[in-house]
Amino acid sequence: MAKLNFGGVEEDVVTREEYPLEKAQAFLANDTIAVIGYGVQGPGQSLNLRDNGINVIVGQRKGGKTWDKAVSDGWVPGETLFEIEEALEKASIICYLLSDAAQIELWPTVKKHLTAGKSLYFSHGFGITYKDQTGIVPPADVDVFLVAPKGSGTSLRRLFVEGKGLNSSFAVFQDATGKAREKAIALGIGVGSGYLFETDFYREVTSDLTGERGSLMGAIQGIFAAQYEVLRENGHSPSEAFNETVEELTQSLMPLVAENGMDWMYANCSTTAQRGALDWWRPFRDATKPVFEKLYNSVKTGNEAKISITRNSQPDYREKLEAELKELRESEIWQAGATVRSLRPERN
Numbered sequence: 118m119a120k121l122n123f124g125g126v127e128e129d130v131v132t133r134e135e136y137p138l139e140k141a142q143a144f145l146a147n148d149t150i151a152v153i154g155y156g157v158q159g160p161g162q163s164l165n166l167r168d169n170g171i172n173v174i175v176g177q178r179k180g181g182k183t184w185d186k187a188v189s190d191g192w193v194p195g196e197t198l199f200e201i202e203e204a205l206e207k208a209s210i211i212c213y214l215l216s217d218a219a220q221i222e223l224w225p226t227v228k229k230h231l232t233a234g235k236s237l238y239f240s241h242g243f244g245i246t247y248k249d250q251t252g253i254v255p256p257a258d259v260d261v262f263l264v265a266p267k268g269s270g271t272s273l274r275r276l277f278v279e280g281k282g283l284n285s286s287f288a289v290f291q292d293a294t295g296k297a298r299e300k301a302i303a304l305g306i307g308v309g310s311g312y313l314f315e316t317d318f319y320r321e322v323t324s325d326l327t328g329e330r331g332s333l334m335g336a337i338q339g340i341f342a343a344q345y346e347v348l349r350e351n352g353h354s355p356s357e358a359f360n361e362t363v364e365e366l367t368q369s370l371m372p373l374v375a376e377n378g379m380d381w382m383y384a385n386c387s388t389t390a391q392r393g394a395l396d397w398w399r400p401f402r403d404a405t406k407p408v409f410e411k412l413y414n415s416v417k418t419g420n421e422a423k424i425s426i427t428r429n430s431q432p433d434y435r436e437k438l439e440a441e442l443k444e445l446r447e448s449e450i451w452q453a454g455a456t457v458r459s460l461r462p463e464r465n
């Protein structure tokens with residue numbers, strides 16, 4: 118593993134140079150990897166594995182939209198695409214990529230197929246960490262590990278197709294064969310990770326739940342909404358408010374921050390913007406830090422897991438979710454956003 122300095126802290130990472138694809142292919146040559154679930158991560162991971170020359174099949178419920186999507190992605194019923202139980206039977210490594218709530222419902226079936234020597238792969242520490250709530254307790258004679266791409270399955274696939282790679286974390290929960298760690302690394306490379314950093318199931322799930330509720334999605338939507346509302350309340354038009362809140366961030370500044378870091382961004386805007394941004398970042402940190410502390414605590418106590426399981430296990434959860442998403446979609450800010458996006462020259 119390469120030892121790298123992250124802002125003064127040394128950490129080990131696994132890169133493709135050190136664990137090349139050929140090594141992953143050779144290590145997994147005798148395995149059948151069954152990707153169970155074809156939602157967001159399922160397509161990204163299974164297609165990348167397939168294109169990386171690894172023996173992979175997909176297990177999915179027949180008759181639904183996702184089965185049809187799998188067929189249109191080139192998975193062949195009876196050859197590489199199976200009903201879930203058939204795929205579980207054929208697998209030596211089961212990649213459990215159903216939604217976290219659905220994993221609870223299907224667990225008794227998966228467990229039945231987890232015979233000695235098989236492996237169980239997750240992309241989240243959720244099911245294992247919150248075992249008191251999920252009931253997911255694997256038999257002792259199987260390897261259990263995770264590879265968690267740090268981003269959407271959509272980006273995992275897009276970046277792979279562009280010859281790039283998303284970073285992923287990996288962790289071993291149970292090593293029955295002495296090979297669990299290498300299985301995690303080989304699969305991490307196989308699913309298209311750019312590099313891998315090691316963690317454990319608890320730290321993966323607590324950081325991930327915090328991130329998606331926080332600065333990745335929850336907090337950012339909250340800050341967008343707050344600034345947009347203040348601009349609108351002060352007489353700015355929707356297009357002006359949206360451009361100054363979202364469009365410039367995603368189209369201009371964030372790609373530059375991604376490339377060069379925030380210090381570079383601060384150095385490469387006007388001195389006027391620089392002065393203001395340097396003065397205002399601390400007040401924003403101070404205002405939001407208590408909310409982040411409350412959030413982290415809610416994750417740590419298992420409260421966020423409880424909410425997620427309860428809400429996402431209800432029979433009408435999709436209808437309720439759709440109503441919430443409709444409200445967001447129809448809010449003025451995102452309606453303005455739709456119009457702004459339609460004006461981007463590359464869309465014409």
Ligand SMILES: NC(=O)c1ccc[n+]([C@@H]2O[C@H](COP(=O)([O-])OP(=O)(O)OC[C@H]3O[C@@H](n4cnc5c(N)ncnc54)[C@H](O)[C@@H]3O)[C@@H](O)[C@H]2O)c1
Nearest residue numbers: 154155156157158159183214215216219240241268269270
């Ligand atoms: N979405 C992401 O980009 C992302 C990123 C990193 C990690 N993860 C993790 O990866 C795993 C999979 O997440 P996802 O977002 O791809 O899942 P998802 O919500 O898209 O669902 C995946 C599949 O589960 C199937 N499904 C739902 N209920 C079912 C049931 N009762 N029986 C059988 N199948 C059912 C759906 O048809 C779908 O094909 C989760 O552990 C998640 O936390 C997701």
Ligand SMILES: CC(C)(O)[C@@H](O)C(=O)O
Nearest residue numbers: 267268269270325329333
């Ligand atoms: C893509 C995210 C937000 O990083 C992932 O954690 C998820 O749960 O979808």
Ligand SMILES: [Mg+2]
Nearest residue numbers: 241325326329
């Ligand atoms: Mg997540």
Ligand SMILES: [Mg+2]
Nearest residue numbers: 267268325329
């Ligand atoms: Mg995540």
